[in-house]
Amino acid sequence: MNEFLAKIAPNLVNLYPEMLKAIFETFYMVAVSGIISTVAGTIMGITLVVTQEGGILENRIVNSILGKIINIFRSIPFIILLAAIIPLTRLLVGTTIGTRGALVPLIFGCTPFIARQIESALLEIDKGVIEAAQSMGSGPFGIIFRVMLLEGLPGIIHSLTITIISLIGLSAMAGTVGGGGLGDFAIRYGYQYFQTDVMVATIIVLLIIVNVIQFVGDILSKITTH
């Protein structure tokens, strides 16, 4: 078995520990930036929905300012954002390289995306249900936590699945700018050293990761839909 592997993927056998490290780094970047941007993005998404015209906490100023900030960040291509916010990254985490350096641009790139995804998931909720909750005496926070988040849960899970998958893609890009992770690994060994087996192996690993996430997301979305 080992001989066979050494024959078809000679470089991979040597780089095996490196690759495990890269996988771990990718998980680290996706997990940390994913959690932070999910929290921030969910808060922003909820804010967008409740402050919009006719919302339960209608506030045109907040809505329009937040909407514009989100649009600005969404319109900057990630690769440019990576470079553009370097000073901010240095300020926040003390470094611009390594996985820690990648976290800041990942969070900035991902949060506005999640905010819009959560917004559209929450806009799907029947307005009548919210009205019914109001008629029963629920206040804005009761409605957000006990009605909107619960009724919007399948949609939220669905959009988080999409987000995590695209976050893997973003983390690969961040990796090339001194980050680490699978993107960095594949570019360095697979592309720059022409080690095709490394490139293929990385793609297979990514394929598995993405499919597992999609599969789990679909199941969760399904069991929360009634």
Place this chain on the structure above:
Amino acid sequence: MIWLKNINKIYTSKTNTVEALKNVNLHIKAGEIFGIIGYSGAGKSTLIRCINLLEKPTSGEVIVNGKNLTRLSPRELRKSREKIGMIFQNFNLMKNRTVFENVAYPLKRKGFSKNEIEKKVLDLLRLVELNDKIKVYPSQLSGGQKQRVGIARALANDPEVLLCDEATSALDPQTTQSILKLLKGINENLKLTIVVITHQMEVVKEICQRVAVIDSGEIVEQGNIIDIFTNPKAPITKKFISSLFHYEKIYDFLEKGSSMGELKQVTQGESIVKISFTGQKTGQAFISKISRKFKIDASILFGNVEIIQNVPIGNLIVKLNGTDESIDNSIAYLEENSIHVEYVGIKNDSDKLKVGSN
């Protein structure tokens, strides 16, 4: 119980303003079922939402159970809303909660123990006859069952008032009847004041004691249901009533004529009248009486009796044949006996007489 005083609601957008409610005054008494009927767009939904302030009136006062809701702080208003239950045309149940959880929703976070909530919810579900569907999600229920869950949920806070916003409009006639029966039972047993918004005269006929008719944001007529049914004044009320009694067909028939030649021919000495009677008086007996007494021929072209609030209300369209004098005397005699008579179609040489459709 509920007082609406000088309620105005104006929607303004950049392009235009819409007056949804114009100076609405209503008093709904404790323990009654009050109907508000109007066509779609008349402002009924806005009006019922002004009672629990889901819509804030532009001006005017809303007083429910002695409390002026228009003057309460948001927190106090929410507290007051707990005592004003509401059910909706589209039921508005939470899809991701079971029947039990939907009904338990208003009870949670109020300091009740788990056992208290469970007991209350099960009692309510028994009341609406859904105790076998406790763990089911709303998507597995029929429309009528969903509305029953809605009713149970609206009753969870022991409200004093129940607002029904087109509660039966999405249901088939049979289910409508069963929901109306349930509402009536709740009104009688729990002494709940119920406000019903509808465009269906059948609903008003079935359960309401008093009714207001709304048209283009204005209350055009209100009163006791029997008075409204026997003696509607506003044109729109007449329209609603005639659709219930199916007069329209017979008026069409009289106006346009029919294949039955002898009906459309109203010749000299003939009158077509609508005779309306309520309660124990039977139109039939009076018709044979006038026929004998005044020597006229009376043939019934159309007849209809509706039972409203246990009172039979009858309408007959009758062709009277005789001399002008005897017809006049007959009509005077009927009116003396408090039977309402209205000319529908008559024809002779005087031009005050015409075929009418009111």
